[in-house]
Amino acid sequence: MNNTEDSLEIANGIYWVGVIDWNLRDFHGYETPKGATYNAYLIIDEKITLIDTVKSQFAEEMIDRIKSIVDPATIDYVVSNHVEMDHSGSLPAVMEIAPNATIFATKRGKAGLCEYYTENGCESWDFETVETGTELDLGTRTLMFIETPMLHWPDSMQTYLKEDRILFSNDAFGQHISTSKRFDDEVDDVMDDAAIYYANILMPFGSRVLKYADQVTELGLEFNMIAPGHGIIWRKDPGRIIDAYVRWASAETVPKVPVIYDTMWGSTERMARAILEGVRSADIPVKLLDLHKNDWSMITKEVMEAPVIAIGSPTMNNNMLPSVAGYLSYLKGLRPKNKKVAIFGSFGWGGGAAKSMETELKAAGFEIIEPKVQAKFRPDKDSLEACRELGIRLAEEATSNQVI
Numbered sequence: 001m002n003n004t005e006d007s008l009e010i011a012n013g014i015y016w017v018g019v020i021d022w023n024l025r026d027f028h029g030y031e032t033p034k035g036a037t038y039n040a041y042l043i044i045d046e047k048i049t050l051i052d053t054v055k056s057q058f059a060e061e062m063i064d065r066i067k068s069i070v071d072p073a074t075i076d077y078v079v080s081n082h083v084e085m086d087h088s089g090s091l092p093a094v095m096e097i098a099p100n101a102t103i104f105a106t107k108r109g110k111a112g113l114c115e116y117y118t119e120n121g122c123e124s125w126d127f128e129t130v131e132t133g134t135e136l137d138l139g140t141r142t143l144m145f146i147e148t149p150m151l152h153w154p155d156s157m158q159t160y161l162k163e164d165r166i167l168f169s170n171d172a173f174g175q176h177i178s179t180s181k182r183f184d185d186e187v188d189d190v191m192d193d194a195a196i197y198y199a200n201i202l203m204p205f206g207s208r209v210l211k212y213a214d215q216v217t218e219l220g221l222e223f224n225m226i227a228p229g230h231g232i233i234w235r236k237d238p239g240r241i242i243d244a245y246v247r248w249a250s251a252e253t254v255p256k257v258p259v260i261y262d263t264m265w266g267s268t269e270r271m272a273r274a275i276l277e278g279v280r281s282a283d284i285p286v287k288l289l290d291l292h293k294n295d296w297s298m299i300t301k302e303v304m305e306a307p308v309i310a311i312g313s314p315t316m317n318n319n320m321l322p323s324v325a326g327y328l329s330y331l332k333g334l335r336p337k338n339k340k341v342a343i344f345g346s347f348g349w350g351g352g353a354a355k356s357m358e359t360e361l362k363a364a365g366f367e368i369i370e371p372k373v374q375a376k377f378r379p380d381k382d383s384l385e386a387c388r389e390l391g392i393r394l395a396e397e398a399t400s401n402q403v404i
């Protein structure tokens with residue numbers, strides 16, 4: 001196996017030709033403190049095949065990697081597993097160099113590419129649409145396509161290289177990390193990074209994930225590698241990432257309590273710390289998560305894994321703080337399942353934050369734990385004791401409300 005600066009041969013005649021976006025810190029609202037990669041793969045066979053591309057600003061880098069292996073003008077086939085521009089952005093550059101290449105995509109994939117790349121001459125590109133089970137002969141190898149609608153867009157699909165048992169899974173099974181390593185057994189914390197990625201991208205589509213897992217079983221697929229569109233490649237017992245997806249999609253939780261809040265002059269933070277003390281006294285893991293000091297993507301993983309959370313905000317202008325409102329709007333879109341929530345916070349005179357948080361959290365599908373704990377101006381001894389008691393109750397909920 002070769003490992004040059006330009007490309008990496010991940011299996012005989014199969015190369016990673018993607019790019020590493022070391023400094024990406026925000027992926028359309030998903031904070032990416034570790035950066036990201038956009039993975040593209042090149043298969044050298046009788047038909048030279050490129051699987052996915054990279055963001056448009058990295059087209060030259062990807063094409064240089066391809067050039068280190070083969071003349072890009074000789075690419076016969078381009079597989080577009082997904083329209084989203086982090087995977088298709090360099091497709092126009094590839095089609096300019098290899099204008100006779102055939103693009104393989106789902107019906108919706110073709111439609112999406114043509115709508116987005118009209119000005120790049122998409123109507124002149126040669127497309128073949130594929131569906132689950134469609135096979136493509138590369139000479140000595142065979143690709144099989146698997147439609148994966150809503151994992152995570154309607155057009156999404158995956159590509160399975162039958163002889164080598166490699167699944168090119170596009171967005172599914174990815175992680176947003178930038179590293180010079182390419183395999184799961186070369187990096188630490190990869191399952192945690194995969195959980196953060198799942199929580200922030202795939203959590204709304206749990207029922208689709210479960211159907212997908214059944215489909216993999218029905219098709220009898222076995223894997224030597226699962227090569228996603230982001231992050232590292234799974235080669236050490238690759239099925240473990242599918243098992244993890246099934247657990248997350250089943251809303252499986254562990255007993256712990258994230259205490260999430262923002263504070264204005266420290267009163268809501270005092271309440272959060274008292275709740276934390278209560279949870280800790282019951283010997284249940286707890287985390288204090290200030291919305292200004294933690295990445296929302298990481299907080300969301302904590303929410304996904306916990307059966308119960310606490311969320312607090314002081315009142316400002318009869319409402320919750322904008323940071324809390326923004327996070328609840330983000331969380332609502334991700335549709336977490338089977339969660340309970342306790343609401344707390346301080347107010348100066350009229351209040352209002354607790355009510356507006358309740359409205360948003362109900363809309364996000366949470367069951368509200370009553371009573372909400374509120375304190376006027378600065379929490380006194382009784383208010384802090386109520387918070388500690390709430391923490392103890394949340395610890396009990398965390399053990400009894402677990403989904404395993």
Ligand code: FEO
Nearest residue numbers: 082084086171229
């Ligand atoms: Fe749905 Fe990695 O794009």
